[in-house]
Amino acid sequence: MSDTTPVSDTRTLLLRGGEVHSPADPFATAMVVRGDRIAWVGSEGAADSFADGVDEVQHLDGALVTPAFTDAHVHTTATGLALTGLDLGDAPTLDAALTRVRQYADAHPDHRILLGHGWDATAWPEQRPPSRAELDRATGGRPLYLSRVDVHSALATTALRAMAARLPEESGHHPEGPLTADAHHRVRALALDSVSPAQRADAQRAALRRAAELGIGTLHECAGPQISGEDDLTALLALAAQESTPRVVGYWGELLTHADQLDRLADLGAHGAGGDLFADGSLGSHTAHLRAPYTDHDHTGTAHLTADDIATHVALCTEAGVQAGFHAIGDAALDAVVHGVREAARRTGLPRVRALRHRVEHAEMLDGTAIAAFAELALTASVQPAFDAHWGGDDGMYTTRLGARARGLNPYAAMQRAGVPLAFGSDSPVTPLDPWGTIRAAAFHRTPEHRISVRGAFTAHTRGGWRAAGRDDAGALVPGAPADYALWRVGELIVQTPDTRVANWSTDPRSGTPGLPDLTPGRELPVCLRTVVAGRTVHRRPNE
Template sequence: MSERTAFEDQPPRTVLLRNGTVHSPADPFATAMVVENGSVAWIGSEGAADSFADGVEDVVNLEGALVTPAFTDAHVHTTATGLALTGLDLTGVPTLAEALGRIRAHAAARPADRVLLGHGWDASAWPELRAPSRRELDEATGGRPLYLTRADVHSAVVTNALLDLVPRARELSGYSADAPLTGVAHHAVRAAAYDSVTPAQRQGAQRAALARAASLGIGSVHECAGPEISSADDLTGLLGLAAAEPGPRVTGYWAEAITSVEGAGRVRELGAVGAAGDLFVDGSLGSHTACLHEPYADAPEQRGVAHLDAGAIAAHVIACTEAGLQAGFHAIGDAALSAVVDGVRTAADKLGLARVRAARHRVEHAEMLSPELIAAFAELALTASVQPAFDATWGGDEALYARRLGTERARTLNPYASMLRAGVPLALGSDSPVTPLDPWGTVRAAAFHRTPGHRISVRAAFTAHTRGGWRAIGRDDAGVLVPGAPADYAVWEGGELVVQVPDTRVANWSTDPRSGTPGLPDLTPGAPLPVCLRTVVGGRTVYGGPNG
């Protein structure tokens, strides 16, 4: 938005925080911090803090609490997250029978909803190992329209009543008479379902999602919008809400392929920083739509779906680079990632490698990366926007990934350690509502990856979930608490601070402050996660107590 809002016109107060632990590379022993005009002004020791006491408006006694940079969730669907928080969420439901019971109760509780909306079912975790049938859904809803997305949001089950609202869906690719909808058919019914959401419902969902993010110490989110995911009104409404009210910063991406200056102008008019996010090159592993070089282990006749080829990818990257926009893609399968690399290389051949690298184009998910693809990501400076909770939820030798790909291929997924060693920039996120907003859980999932060789240190994961998100949008001066940086921070109640590394052959943490490395909470599986006491964005409190 070009004009200032009432919230923006409220000047942030000058605040001294003291008697705690400040996570800062500027001073690993810091216990105090001064915030002025929305930026970090000073970081240092408790004794030196006394000299600031008379020059500040507020003094906050941290009482031993930890202060860290606020998290950035680099991949969020805000409205869908809010609808799940305020509506029907089947995440973690253990059986098909219980899911149908929840649907039945939700339908009874929402008699005025024109279309019933829900999210989160995962038949791979149910004893029945199948999705609910259309007949079962018709019975559970009393014949009302229902749109219910799988956990990965790449397929959905629907009632006949919803299909009747979109008659052409039965003729589109991805339609099945009694199986989850995918592809074009899924996009058509999703558009109809979300068209039923009123502006008031949408804004309420967005507020709920941003409030949840703030309560978890998240100071920024990257909204991955697009014509096949949400709508232009949804994106512009969210950006306007975020500018007008206290809450996390929202950076918008619009997932529409462009080939011209006019297309780039459309992206900018929407307030997006790039034509990126969920611009689909393929689908998901759970829905058998991620595009693979070799067939699925549990569906030998399938190799997934390719939505864009290398030529289309190159055209998009060239247009974005020339327009000064970030390009980006959703790519999970190895064949899809190969197409991305081939397309970006073609763009680099035309425009010059340095120019393409400087644009910091990004790839969402990037799960099936071979060593050759990792090297290409590093060469092309492609940011990998990744979701460690995917591995925590579906990784390991007995879970979904192993069933879809076989154990050996599944063990190659999400190779974070190799990516960091090669110099691939990482930004961590949730893809909420696919997996929940949970920043410390995300850091833990990266540090304790189900494949030990892919684990990274807690410090590296934390950096990717804070500074990495800012770097992914072209900002190198934020996401870290040093003088001059934006005062986006969170205050935490937690246990002992340690320095954890991924090597489990030896004691994997140290509490010796002489290392000069700032500690972080113990995230060993089973240890309680830190509790957020306050979140501050630009020097203004957006969650917690009244003082900054």
């Protein structure tokens, strides 16, 4: 597994007096960590035998200990820029968004190109994005790149458009409205090129720090030539290797057409040839590729890859023993992925394809046939439950875009029943880093038949992320596993029976299931006290 892993010391630590969430012992209250590995989990009484043979004893005072979370889909630099810069994600109206743009421009006279993120006109009463003229006035005529919340379209001021030579000739160009496709890629490249190495490092540190504060021990960085660039990925991997941060597993989303291109993955330090390798776009930007037209637009979105493209890419990766992956949201895009992977399996052999657990990011419009194909091909579904929390429901953006079809989106329960491996993430900055909120979103899906148990969702956000990257020995607090864990201040712990849905919870310890926090909507989410990666603390809450 190509990743950046903090170097641990070889000290031995005994944690005791808490609640240890471990499949090795559902009643565990103590844990021993030796260097970068879990050495033992068990009861408080048995911990006495270790007390004299360890370098340090940490008293947990009732804290919950869990494996650290893995966020399986992140854009680290973009997340950091949103955390430290112009973020319109919670702007309640168009006027409020324009006010923020004006204030940000006034506060940053030294920025050659202003960068912002997160606008979503579907959430505003005006139901429209800012016009080019409005943004020109708000910025005083300066270059501004303002990505939509899904990052599949963006607004650009006149000054930035003028910097992009022959922009009107590109696909996806609109003289006044949001830019998509190649026009968007061109202005985004200009915008990101304006970020200095120091700004980039500051943004990456901010994102990694925020992840650690939330109990996230591993991030899957979904990089690519249309998303961030080679320098961004290599700088991130180097920073994470040199500093005490969550570990980073890098993916590079560039289409392979011949075997020589595989060498670039090694040069970049990438774990796989996937992540945001776009088969289509997004529903919010009307660029996800659909079998039938959008309900609110008379077209079917955008196809970026054919089934033949996908087959060639997957076959090359499979022959080289490298994991492949694709971004696919619409049902037509998912059809192309299934057909392409199946053809690659015909060329290379199904067992070899299955062994590499090739990934599909988002995978929102899966029907029963596609779910069965995912299970057959052992495709990992790297999904984002917060998408449903943000845009699902009868009055949400998905219903606006798709009508009755929206009810079939993100069918986690059917996927789990079919044996499709699930790995949870945020796609930050599209939705925020928020692991417990992600688990809540899956357990209380807006469409009840798609809900999965809190325990199943927790597994998808811990072990699921490790398995998605090819590791079966991590993501659980068991002897021999990496010492990646988090300490939490929680309220009541709930025990779920193995074969029930969300509402049928139990406090009966005879079920033998380790407890997890009560995530019922309205209850306070757990607070992270400490995050440890490979035995080294990467976050400690002040005064705890």
